[in-house]
Amino acid sequence: xxxxxxxxxxxxxxxxxxxxxxxxxxxxxxxxxxxxxxxxxxxxxxxxxxxxxxxxxxxxxxxxxxxxxxxxxxxxxxxxxxxxxxxxxxxxxxxxxxxxxxxxxxxxxxxxxxxxxxxxxxxxxxxxxxxxxxxxxxxxxxxxxxxxxxxxxxxxxxxxxxxxxxxxxxxxxxxxxxxxxxxxxxxxxxxxxxxxxxxxxxxxxxxxxxxxxxxxxxxxxxxxxxxxxxxxxxxxxxxxxxxxxxxxxxxxxxxxxxxxxxxxxxxxxxxxxxxxxxxxxxxxxxxxxxxxxxxxxxxxxxxxxxxxxxxxxxxxxxxxxxxxxxxxxxxxxxxxxxxxxxxxxxxxxxxxxxxxxxxx
Numbered sequence: 001x002x003x004x005x006x007x008x009x010x011x012x013x014x015x016x017x018x019x020x021x022x023x024x025x026x027x028x029x030x031x032x033x034x035x036x037x038x039x040x041x042x043x044x045x046x047x048x049x050x051x052x053x054x055x056x057x058x059x060x061x062x063x064x065x066x067x068x069x070x071x072x073x074x075x076x077x078x079x080x081x082x083x084x085x086x087x088x089x090x091x092x093x094x095x096x097x098x099x100x101x102x103x104x105x106x107x108x109x110x111x112x113x114x115x116x117x118x119x120x121x122x123x124x125x126x127x128x129x130x131x132x133x134x135x136x137x138x139x140x141x142x143x144x145x146x147x148x149x150x151x152x153x154x155x156x157x158x159x160x161x162x163x164x165x166x167x168x169x170x171x172x173x174x175x176x177x178x179x180x181x182x183x184x185x186x187x188x189x190x191x192x193x194x195x196x197x198x199x200x201x202x203x204x205x206x207x208x209x210x211x212x213x214x215x216x217x218x219x220x221x222x223x224x225x226x227x228x229x230x231x232x233x234x235x236x237x238x239x240x241x242x243x244x245x246x247x248x249x250x251x252x253x254x255x256x257x258x259x260x261x262x263x264x265x266x267x268x269x270x271x272x273x274x275x276x277x278x279x280x281x282x283x284x285x286x287x288x289x290x291x292x293x294x295x296x297x298x299x300x301x302x303x304x305x306x307x308x309x310x311x312x313x314x315x316x317x318x319x320x321x322x323x324x325x326x327x328x329x330x331x332x333x334x335x336x337x338x339x340x341x342x343x344x345x346x347x348x349x350x351x352x353x354x355x356x357x358x359x360x
Contacts, residue, residue: 074105081117083164086110092165112168116161119228122175124182125154126233142238143187149195152236155207157182157214158229166224177223178214182230185213195237199249203232 077100078084084096088109103109125141128134141152159178161167171177189209193202211230218225237245309316 070105074102074109076101076103076111076113078113079115081115082113083116085112085114085164085168087112092169095164112164114161114164114167116164119158119160122157122159122178122182123154123233124157124179124186125152140183143190145190145195145198146192147194150238151190151195151198152234152238153186153190153198153232154234155182155186155210155230155232157227158231159225159227161224162226163224166222168224170222170224174223174225177221178218178225181217181221182210182214185217186210188213198235199237199245200252203235207232 076084078096078098080098082098084101085092086094086096086103086109088104089107093103093109103111124137126134126136136152136154138152141154143151143153145151157178167174186206189206190198193206198206207230211227214230215227218227236242305316305320
């Protein structure tokens with residue numbers, strides 16, 4: 001600086017020779033006087049002709065106002081969803097919560113405000129613009145599956161800050177870090193999954209595995225970020241083969257529909273067949289019991305008759321004869337002719353029934 005050189009004409013300390021010809025310390029009064037002259041000249045003073053007390057008052061007032069403005073610039077407001085990190089000469093000094101706070105103004109301290117409760121959203125594989133248009137990013141969305149097929153995937157990662165100190169000091173460009181970690185994680189998960197599973201039944205599992213892997217990578221970096229959700233937006237084959245994949249998907253759906261219809265028919269007919277089989281078994285068992293019991297009854301009746309016959313053969317024989325005749329002649333019309341007159345009368349001829357035919 002010019003004042004560090006004693007040969008400069010503007011040096012307020014000037015050149016003073018000591019008794020032995022060496023340089024002597026500057027006169028403090030002279031230095032103050034020269035500074036007052038310079039400041040009074042800057043604020044409209046008349047060089048050394050102004051009033052010293054007035055000039056000192058103006059300078060002091062200006063410096064006081066500047067100091068108050070500088071101190072007031074240290075007040076800052078932290079929103080309800082934010083935390084403020086106070087940096088003192090670039091190093092972490094304190095972390096403040098929501099409300100009105102104060103810090104040593106610049107350049108001693110600076111403040112970084114971060115939304116710690118707000119869920120932030122990051123899209124991978126596509127970009128949405130303010131006018132509503134969507135543009136695909138094939139360099140991010142095209143991935144290789146386990147069975148060496150290419151699939152086009154776009155997804156959303158939602159995250160929030162869980163440690164403002166780690167978020168600020170452990171990683172550079174946090175959004176790019178999250179994007180790179182998410183893209184790497186989804187490629188690893190898709191790389192060990194079949195394309196049919198990705199397109200149909202395992203989407204939820206892919207989301208869960210990807211979320212865990214992203215969180216593991218970010219924790220390894222000490223990023224201070226908590227991943228809340230991974231949501232697959234669009235999963236489809238590449239555009240050049242999408243028609244063929246749709247045909248395959250339609251055939252698969254037809255197969256599933258036919259399989260479901262067959263299962264429904266089987267579920268309907270099998271219980272009916274089982275019910276019919278059970279009914280037939282029960283009917284057969286009932287018939288068997290009926291025949292057995294009837295045979296037992298007939299045998300018992302024969303045994304009873306045999307016992308009675310042995311006790312009174314004539315009576316039993318006559319009774320059996322009468323029972324048999326009763327059963328045979330029960331439904332017949334009978335004409336009884338006494339034997340004493342049977343030889344003297346004409347044989348009985350039912351003339352009134354000769355032209356009648358009985359149909360049963």
